[in-house]
Amino acid sequence: MLNLQTVSPLTLTTPKGFKATGIHVGLKRKRKDLGLLVCEGGASAAAVYTTNQMQAAPIIVTKQAMEASEGRIHAILVNSGNANACTGELGLTHAYMSQHAIANHLQIKPEQVAIASTGIIGQTLAIDTLVTGVDQLVASEAEEEADAFAHAILTTDTGIKTAGYQFLMNGSEVSICGVAKGSGMIHPNMATMLGFLTTDATVEPNVLQTILKRSIDRTFNCITVDGDSSTNDMVMMLASGAAKTPTIMLDTQEAEQFEQAVTHVCQELAKLIARDGEGATKLIEVTVQGTDEERLARKIAKQIVGSSLVKTAIFGEDANWGRIVAAIGSIDEPIDVSKIDIRIGSQWVLRQSMPILFDETLASNELAADTVAIEVDLNSGSAVGRAFGCDLTYDYIKINASYRT
Template sequence: MAEQSKQLVRDKVIMLADGHVTTPAGFSAGGVHCGIRKRKLDLGWVRSEIPATTAGVYTTNTFQAAPLKVTQESISKENKIQALIVNSGVANACTGEQGLADAYQMRRLAAQAMDVSEDHTAVASTGLIGELLPMEKIEWGIQQINQADNNEVSRFESAILTTDTREKGIGVQVEVDGKTVSIGGAAKGSGMIHPNMATMLSFITTDAEIEAGALSTLLKDITNTSFNMITVDGDTSTNDMVLVMANGQAGNNQLKPGHPDWDVFKEGLTMVCEELAKEIARDGEGATKLVEVQVNGAVSEEAARAISKSVISSNLVKTAIHGADANWGRIITAIGYSGQQLNPDKVSIALGSIPVVESGMPVVFDEEQAKDYLLEDSITIYVEMGDGDGKATAWGCDLSYEYVRINASYRT
């Protein structure tokens, strides 16, 4: 009954064909090439017509970059953000006092250009670690914010990318109090992606009215089942953040747990985060396939998460999938070293619809059929533990020769 009820809620979320961070009412966005990168757009911004209730989740890396500190300080004042400025190409991480001063200057310049309070301005950076921001270039770029030609959402989605191969945008709509509420998002992420937030930025907007504490708790919960369930290469970075800005322009009554439409809004935000997370995994550096690992029957949800992340993080599993090799031994090994309570005699594994292990024992299967399946661009590995009700899904990608080429020459 619980699954049926959840599906009924999910059916109330409308996925938009062309959704973006500017889909919700009252948001604008744009981007410009200011010269940090050779040719690509490298400075982007999002602005709300009014200060928006904002929540954030940040990298767990001890070396937290200067922009994250400035953004957290801004949000801590009133839980409100009205404008966001993002640069790509230089991470402004491990840059000491000068880096922090540059992040504050970036905030001040952006606030002036977009006519908002400094305390209502967030800053984000992504790119090379250990280099100072070229502030003259950034200042010039910020001066271009009010030029109409630069204010297109596609320019923002492009400006935040590094080694990504495509822009990542999404939008959904739900009904709250009889009002149409929109939720939009954009993200970047391709390499240094691992559970617990890695080199990824995600910016989500909504015109819903929502209580600040409820939004913060909801974002943390959803992050644990979306952005924290993806991996590309096992590295965790210094700059990652997810921000959600809610400006209340839809005119609904304030959302919080207990509101009749809380579950519908939660499902809409979950869908946005999950789809962005999957797009990051699909666009992993050198990736040719999106890989999904579904674990069911674990002793707990926490155990299921750990097992699914152990499988999706295994380089041996990822290389086998890249080579279309149905080497289930690598999968069962990754399950075994996940550190979770399990009974090896109950574990079953399937590659798509093809069973390869049942109750801990190998199953005879058609190798050519399995190879054909693993040559597809989306692969699902099903794991049944047989120990309880815990379930979780993780996403990642294959590990290719191209990944090595990209990262061997990242600085050059």
């Protein structure tokens, strides 16, 4: 078992080799809206992007940079307030201008810069404001500057989201930290969410890519807030190599340790995003077991945690397992629906697809907590899958009925 310790401080600059900053330039009214993360000399980089076919300009530019640099990235520039999506050729020009501005500022090549944007879709980016802002960016290793980066990437989030662990690899201390943003339009497959991870381990881009992708499939891709998926989102991880570990190769014990730690960081960030879902009052954790395949278990878990009726019932602290059953039954591949067990909180409410007596008052009390656990057993195999989400509340409507205006 890997001995993971929480890092302190919990910032992107705790792993050696990174500097960060975040400032307000005017893309948002008051709050910080431009962030920079730097690894001088360049880091091995891996990234996973939105599956939405309508991809925003910064996604296109970052993909090109990753390809041109063969996964060696020196800096990530992130703005919030404007997604630079559905902005056509002009938007693409603006994305290149942002990339070139930071490359000039840091005296590096444009293809060594990744960029990301989050915010309103379809409005022209205030490129002059952004480019002027770039010149004010001074990254450092200071905790407060890394914190400023975490703030600069937020939109409707209620606070910053960070996670980090360290462990010993062959005697060297390795740290992995991450920050994320996202609270609405969150759905499996990287929807309106940004995540940035740093580590000081030594790992080549292709190995990092494999490990990051697998970790994301089990974590970020298992959260859903409202079922909508976005044009802009990505998770990028940079490895500086500054911890001077041996180079991590796939299928080794070191790779396994490293992947466990990456998955832990992603898992925590994913839960923080789900818990901070727009208007959410609770985190919902659904575990499905007893299927043949992990993929199917995860799919059913996502279906349950994505059901508007389940989400609303949990907001109402109502142990309405009928809606959970309906969600399971609506899966589009064959399952045996005759022997389902369902547990809400500490109590089983369905056994072999038959309701059993439970204490409604206890159930309501448990549903009033800020984390609600739902467990489903299909009794047809040994695979397990998990998904995370949040309740659907009045405040979700309030936030989203007036986001743009």
